[in-house]
Amino acid sequence: MTTSLSKADPSRPGVTGPVVISVDAMGGDRGPAAVVAGIEKSAEKNPDIRFIVHGPEDELRRMISRRKGLADRCDIRNAPGVVTMDDKPAQVIRQAQDTSMWSAIESVRAGEATVAVSCGNTGALMALSTLRLRKLPGVNRPAIAVLWPSRGPQGFNVILDVGADIKADATDLLQYAMMGASYARNGLGLQRPRIGLLNVGTEDHKGRPELKEAHVLIAAAAGNANAEYVGFVEGSDLMSARVDVIVTDGFTGNIALKTGEGTAKLVGDFLKDAFANSIMSKFAAVLAMTSLKRLQKRIDPRRVNGGVFLGLNGTVVKSHGSADATGVSAAIKLAFKLAQSGFQDRLAARVAQANEQAEVAQGTRQAGA
Amino acid sequence: MTTSLSKADPSRPGVTGPVVISVDAMGGDRGPAAVVAGIEKSAEKNPDIRFIVHGPEDELRRMISRRKGLADRCDIRNAPGVVTMDDKPAQVIRQAQDTSMWSAIESVRAGEATVAVSCGNTGALMALSTLRLRKLPGVNRPAIAVLWPSRGPQGFNVILDVGADIKADATDLLQYAMMGASYARNGLGLQRPRIGLLNVGTEDHKGRPELKEAHVLIAAAAGNANAEYVGFVEGSDLMSARVDVIVTDGFTGNIALKTGEGTAKLVGDFLKDAFANSIMSKFAAVLAMTSLKRLQKRIDPRRVNGGVFLGLNGTVVKSHGSADATGVSAAIKLAFKLAQSGFQDRLAARVAQANEQAEVAQGTRQAGA
Numbered sequence: 001m002t003t004s005l006s007k008a009d010p011s012r013p014g015v016t017g018p019v020v021i022s023v024d025a026m027g028g029d030r031g032p033a034a035v036v037a038g039i040e041k042s043a044e045k046n047p048d049i050r051f052i053v054h055g056p057e058d059e060l061r062r063m064i065s066r067r068k069g070l071a072d073r074c075d076i077r078n079a080p081g082v083v084t085m086d087d088k089p090a091q092v093i094r095q096a097q098d099t100s101m102w103s104a105i106e107s108v109r110a111g112e113a114t115v116a117v118s119c120g121n122t123g124a125l126m127a128l129s130t131l132r133l134r135k136l137p138g139v140n141r142p143a144i145a146v147l148w149p150s151r152g153p154q155g156f157n158v159i160l161d162v163g164a165d166i167k168a169d170a171t172d173l174l175q176y177a178m179m180g181a182s183y184a185r186n187g188l189g190l191q192r193p194r195i196g197l198l199n200v201g202t203e204d205h206k207g208r209p210e211l212k213e214a215h216v217l218i219a220a221a222a223g224n225a226n227a228e229y230v231g232f233v234e235g236s237d238l239m240s241a242r243v244d245v246i247v248t249d250g251f252t253g254n255i256a257l258k259t260g261e262g263t264a265k266l267v268g269d270f271l272k273d274a275f276a277n278s279i280m281s282k283f284a285a286v287l288a289m290t291s292l293k294r295l296q297k298r299i300d301p302r303r304v305n306g307g308v309f310l311g312l313n314g315t316v317v318k319s320h321g322s323a324d325a326t327g328v329s330a331a332i333k334l335a336f337k338l339a340q341s342g343f344q345d346r347l348a349a350r351v352a353q354a355n356e357q358a359e360v361a362q363g364t365r366q367a368g369a
Numbered sequence: 370m371t372t373s374l375s376k377a378d379p380s381r382p383g384v385t386g387p388v389v390i391s392v393d394a395m396g397g398d399r400g401p402a403a404v405v406a407g408i409e410k411s412a413e414k415n416p417d418i419r420f421i422v423h424g425p426e427d428e429l430r431r432m433i434s435r436r437k438g439l440a441d442r443c444d445i446r447n448a449p450g451v452v453t454m455d456d457k458p459a460q461v462i463r464q465a466q467d468t469s470m471w472s473a474i475e476s477v478r479a480g481e482a483t484v485a486v487s488c489g490n491t492g493a494l495m496a497l498s499t500l501r502l503r504k505l506p507g508v509n510r511p512a513i514a515v516l517w518p519s520r521g522p523q524g525f526n527v528i529l530d531v532g533a534d535i536k537a538d539a540t541d542l543l544q545y546a547m548m549g550a551s552y553a554r555n556g557l558g559l560q561r562p563r564i565g566l567l568n569v570g571t572e573d574h575k576g577r578p579e580l581k582e583a584h585v586l587i588a589a590a591a592g593n594a595n596a597e598y599v600g601f602v603e604g605s606d607l608m609s610a611r612v613d614v615i616v617t618d619g620f621t622g623n624i625a626l627k628t629g630e631g632t633a634k635l636v637g638d639f640l641k642d643a644f645a646n647s648i649m650s651k652f653a654a655v656l657a658m659t660s661l662k663r664l665q666k667r668i669d670p671r672r673v674n675g676g677v678f679l680g681l682n683g684t685v686v687k688s689h690g691s692a693d694a695t696g697v698s699a700a701i702k703l704a705f706k707l708a709q710s711g712f713q714d715r716l717a718a719r720v721a722q723a724n725e726q727a728e729v730a731q732g733t734r735q736a737g738a
Contacts (some may be wrong), residue, residue, distance in 0.1 A: 088574075149635065163569060166577055176487045200532060200623040205457075208535055208620065235627025239635045251577065252624055254569040255617075259606025263632040266518065266608045270642070 018050050019333055021111035024104035025055035026082040027120025029322045035119065036070075038328020042336070043073055045329075049336055052107045054100040061251045083120050085162050085321060089127035100215065101125060105132045108314040114339035117306075119319040126164050126309060126318075133314040135246060136348055138355035141165045142311035145183050145248070146257060152241040155308045158184045158193075159238060161250040162192045162257045168249035170213035171358065173197065177218045178312040178354040179347060181227040184340040187308075190244055192226055198248035198256070201277035206232060216362030218247070221354050228334065252283035257288045306331040308338065311351070315344050377582050380647035387419050388708045390701055391400035391482035393422035395451040396489025398691045399719070404488065405439075406431045407697020408611075412442055413707070414698075418705055421476045423448045423469040427428045448472040452489050454690060459497035470494060477683040483708035486675075486700050488688040495533055495678060502683040505717055509726035510534045510541045512619070513550050513687065517625060527562075528607060531626045534684035537618035539725065541567065546587045546717060547723040548656060548679040549614035550596040555710040556677075556703065559613055560708035561595055565602030567617035567625070575601060590723050600605045675700040676712040678705070680720070 023039060025032040032055055048320040050073050051338045053060055055080035055284055057268040064070050079098035083092055096102045101120050109132050126142070135142060143161035161168065168176065177195045178217055184193035186280050197215055204215070215232065222229035223288040230243050235256060237243055248256070275282060309316040319331035338344075394401040408420055414517040419442050420427055426447035433439050450468035452461055464469045470489050476482040478501050487494050499511060512530035529549045530537065537545065546564045552560035555720040558573055564637075568583055573584070584601065591598035599612050604625060606612055617625070644651060678685040684707055686730060688700035706714075 151635065151638075164705075166569060198624060200535060200620055235624040235629075236631035236634075238628055239631050248624075251569055252621060255567060255604040255625055257619055257629045259607055259628045260604075260632045262605035262608055263629045264636055266520065267519075267633055267636045 002124060005264045018048050020113040020335055021048045021050060021335050021339065022052045022107035023054065023102045023332070024118035024120055025053050025060055025148035026079075026100040027084070027118060027320070027321075028328075029085075029119070029357060030324060032060060035323050035328050036060070036067070037325035038323070038332060039064075039074065039326050040067050040070055040333040043070055046333075046336060047072070048340075049332070051075065052077060052104075052113050054103040054107070054222045055092035056080050056100075056321065058073065058132065059173060070351040076105050077107070083124045083128075084297070085121050085312055086193065087121055087124055089121075089123040092124040093123075093127050093131055096124070096128060102128055102132070103315065105129055105305070105314075108294050108316070109133055114344070115155070115315045115317060115335040117194060117319060117328075119321055119323050119331075121321075122163065122307070122318055125316065129309055129312055129314075133312040136311055136313060136351050138351060139175055139311040141168060141175075141320050142309055143176050144253075145180055145310055146306040147261065148238055148246075148257075148306045150239045150241065152244065153191065154166040154188045154244075157240075157244055157246060159186070159237065159246040159248070159253060159257070160310065161248065161253050163250045164309070166249070166251040168210070170210045170217055172356060173210065173214035173249070174354060175245055175311065175351060176247045177214075177227075177229075178221065178225055178350045181222075181225055182343070182347045182350045183310060183338075184244050185226075185310060186243070186343040186346060187338060193230055193244040194228045194242070195222055195231050195245045195247060196237060197244035198238075198246055198252060199232040199234065202232045202234065204232075207240060210289045216248075222278075225350055225354060226234075226359060306334040308334070310347065312349075370599055376475065386541060387417050387480040388705055389419045389421060390704050390708065391421045391473045391476035391485040392423065392452055392701070393469045393485065393487035393489055394422050394429055395448075395469040395696075396453070396487060396690075397688070398454075398488070399693060401429060403693050405429070405436070405698050406694035408433075408443065409436050409699060410694050410698035411701040412439055415564055415702075415705060417709075418442070420444065420699070421446060421473075421482050423472040423476070424595060425449050425450075425469075430709040440548035444631055446472050446476070448532055452493045452497075454490050456490055456493055458490075458492040461490075461493040462496050463495070465497060471497055471501070474498055474683075474685065477685070478502055483713070484684045484686060484704035485696075486686045486688060486698065486704050488692050488700075490690075491532065491676070491687055494685065498678055498681055498683070498685045499551060502681040502685075505682060505720050506721060510537060510544075512545050512548060512680055513622075513677055514549055515609055515676045516556070517615075517626075519608045519699070521613065523557045523613075525615055526607065526609075526615060526701065527556060528615045528622060528626070529679065530617065530622050532619045532623035533619070533678070535620040539579045539586055542579065542583035542616055542618070543590060543727065544585040544680065544720060545597075545616045545621070546583075546596075546614065547590065547594055547719045549616060549718045550591075550594055551719045552679060552707075553613050554577045554595075554676060555712040556707060557613070561597055562613040563599050563611070564591060564605060564614045564616060564735040565599050567607075567615055567621060568601040568603065568649070571601045575602075581686065583616075586727065590726055593726060594719055594723060605641065609704070675703040677703070678717065682713075682717075684708070688710070 025035045052075045079100040083101045104116045145160035147156040181193045274303045307318040317335045421444045449468040452470045473485045478738045513533045514529035548564045676687040678710040686704045
């Protein structure tokens, strides 16, 4: 089973040559040191990335110049202000012009960088991204998509929305389906992603009215979008091999994501307790070290660090607030992958196509009524 | 850490002497053999239970008479019909009079048994229970509550609703809070349960309108109901030690439950893979056997088998459809515990009290307006 993000399909056009990623160095729980360490990790592994790094210039310059060869690949932009985890999005929109977060998004807006990465406040990052990058034509609600460890051959499923908006109507869910399929194609290398709609049962009559309506819309749109619609799926399918993209509203998605993370952590902690239980089990833990490390890696949230904001004129990757160097580097890797595959343009094309089809379908329905 | 369901508080009145549990022997995935085996397990452990067992009389009599001493403690009721997992609730309501499920509920309705237990179709069981037992005065939506493994000293949190109804307004959520607290008091032996309301963040401004309204209602009602309201909680708190009862609508609760179960299973399977990885790790698994079995027991869903239907004139315990003897016995144990503590009357009193208070509060608000 391969669990790394797969390489771009060489038969499809993408970006060639160096990719520029815009990185917000501030606002994470571990400060700029963890972010710069993450940049260094990525720079060492991948000669094709360059960075624009946003934050207090003097501090960043000091940190970056200390690391060999890094200064040549980083362009530092001075932004003294910091958006904190407690700042309210509405406030940030009015007062954040001097912050590293604003500046990081601005680089994508200006076309200097393809994707922005930030460890900061999610609500503020979504509000600022929406304000400055604007929504794609026809998109009502942008969404946040994450990768979820799964039993499938690629090792991950895409789930969206996990918290950009607490509401979603049938058309929003259709757009999430199209955007999620596009992300799975470019981020996971799947030719024909299978889409499922999250519900409390798999029978057609189950669930809320907007879900039944979205069920019909997605079924009609999937074929033309080079995707397959598998119908309703349940919470137990988030990690299943029978689906690649799981569509839900941001309220449900957020609860599911945090429930899954919390459960994995609980089982992990119980496992540690179990091994600390007796001398024999402690000895066993030493023997099984390699295998247990492999397990830990398999469910390590840092390895798939990065919620991707979809539905804007530009791509933004939200890293976990508590990300360390490994986590930041994973988010940068995801950003690079998406930038290199020409994801943003493909996504915009899919959304435009789905909108056209939905309008045609609606026109037909009205004409028939 | 003690993980067994705690004993009833001797200072509070409950039922004394033998407790009669009504058991639907049919409708589970493993047929009546698993149910009768579960009854036998419980009968062996607990001399204070008697059973009314519902299903095809000849078949049940054969199974029960084969087990020593069981026939004396089981009253068999002939009910040839079976509600299957695929039957639609609306259909069942009209045509299920001859089924074991209907008969099992009827014993509670007639006052012959205190609690009914069934492994059958959840939707049908809820529909039949509501039809025959009727809702408690003032309850708009009954709820299904389950126990969730947690880090708390009692080892479990209560979560409701996990799927009785896909909608819940603010008053429903208030009633869930009161019913959940009552369940935690009688099922887990907690004197003053701590209630949390599931949301996408813990700040007051987060979430849907009905959640903000319920936030105010529950805060006002908790003190008088001998409970504590800790405010909004997140998906990661379902297993936390800072809350005992988690309140949510049945759509979100169902997704969270299945996501948690699925994640625990995924991590468990990954763990098995890890131990099967090399000769060394296989050897380690043998050494750690006792500890791993302890872990498995700690997260074994069979051990806390039983969703409890709350808000009806009578208590119904829904066992997992795939329950084996251990699972059925756990569901019977829960039913016994609730019956013995006089749970049903206490619950009804709490609901009535909360309704009165809500009416007074509403009256005050209207008078003040």
